[in-house]
Amino acid sequence: MSVILFSGEQKKTGAARTAATVLQLKHHSLTAIPDDPAARDRYLRRLLAADEARANSLQPRNNRAAAASTQSSSAEVPLTSGVRFQTLNYVTTIGLGGRSAAATNLTVIVDTGSDLTWVQCKPCSACYAQRDPLFDPAGSATYAPVRCNASACASSLKAATGMPGSCAATTTTTTDKCYYALAYGDGSFSRGVLATDTLALGTDKLDGFVFGCGLSNRGLFGGTAGLMGLGRTELSLVSQTASRYGGAFSYCLPATTSGEVSGSLSLGGDASSYRNTTPVAYTRMIADPAQPPFYFLNVTGAAVGGAPVSAAGFGASNVLIDSGTVITRLAPSVYRAVRAEFTQQFGAAAGFPAAPGFSILDTCYDLTGHDEVKVPLLTLRMEGGAEVTVDAAGMLFVVRKDGSQVCLAMASLSYEDQTQIIGNYQQKNKRVVYDTVGSRIGFADEDCSYV
Secondary structure, three states, rough: OOEHHHHEEEOOOOOOOOEOOOOOOOOOOOOOOOHHHHHHHHHHHHHHHHHHHHHHOOOOOOOOOOOOOOOOOOOOEEEOOOOHHOOOOOOEEEOOOOOOOOEEEEEEOOOOOOOHHHOEEEEOEEEEOOOOOOOOHHHOOOOOEEOOOOOHHHHHHHHHHHOOOOEEEEHHHHHHHEEEEEEEOOOOOOEEEEEEEEEEEEEEEEEEEEEEEEEEEOOOOOOOOEEOOOOOOOOOHHHHOHHOOOOOOEEEEEEOOOOOOOOEEEEOOOOOOOOOOOOOOOEEEEEEOOOOOOOHHHHHHHHHEOOOOOOOOOOOEEEEOOOOOOOOOEEEHHHHHHHHHHHHHHHHHOOOOOOOOOOOOOOEOOOOOOOOOEOEEEEEEEEEOEEOOOOOHHOOOOOEEEEOEEEEEEEEEOOOOOOOEEOOHHHHHHEEEEEEOEEEEEEEEEEEOOO
């Protein structure tokens, strides 16, 4: 039995992973969330409502130039919780605007469910508040707008955003610009100029990177500068850098929200940078022509606390794995089976009293007075035999810091035929590997709390 601090830092016990984990309730990792109970309640409800809008937008009914030469085969950048930026998503820092030391550093949300990378730009007609300075194209010698006759403005942009670019010529046809309009299903949007510039990922410099220079932006992006698109179409970062990194990437999401601790985002298939404690187990990556940006896999079964659960929703449809959705969404039949077994082991058997539901989370407990609790873990069985056990930090969502309202961190979809989603909350302390050339997704346990 392993013991893990509530902040997500694992104690070294030498014990192997088991079906349950003891959580110490002395600390809480969401340090950027207000302490005042009423303010905290409003803050968490807003973030979970935003996540619900995101999950709904990923359902099928809501539709939505190679860079640089081959100088290296991999790049790695820190990946941290976005809580200090007022988002439950994960963020990283990129450089944009030339090869000089004066390139603008920008913090962006890492999103496998989007393709176009975009940042807010000057002169911004309608920008939300961000922490970093706005990117100024006028300060970059390598910035250039994409021309209207470029393929990126037509077919590539349509595949990435659902809409082709629009054109607005200036004084001559040689200086025309391609404008993009990207709308998300939750009402968020980014509109601006499709452009190219030099992108910095750690020490790697990528010339001619196509991105959105957003002049009008609104939505659920917290205080970040924009978004990094890691989807599958031509304009995603993965596709644009395929000649350099081989169409592969991976990430390790930390459980802690401390700004001093980070996980990693790795571009390329070099496993030498991984710190996994178990071998990477792969399952088939599934493509859906109706939703080309997304990564799907098949979940064939599950167990809670080592006890198998059965439901009609297993293997019935493709499951989306998404770094930009927070809470995992399960088909009603699957969620009922998982909840029933979790409730039996955690609530009935352990004697923890029920607490009111919170937002999209309907299975909550009052853990007041308990310094430690034994939490049964969810294991998902994938096609091909791979198994993924959710880290202890991904099982419970703490609403109240005193422990009086702690909820199972999963939610049910409304209908059985909706797309199930594995969110980032349940991907913590995992090395998740995306191999687009080999059409496979891999999982391994890894302590993602790097200093």
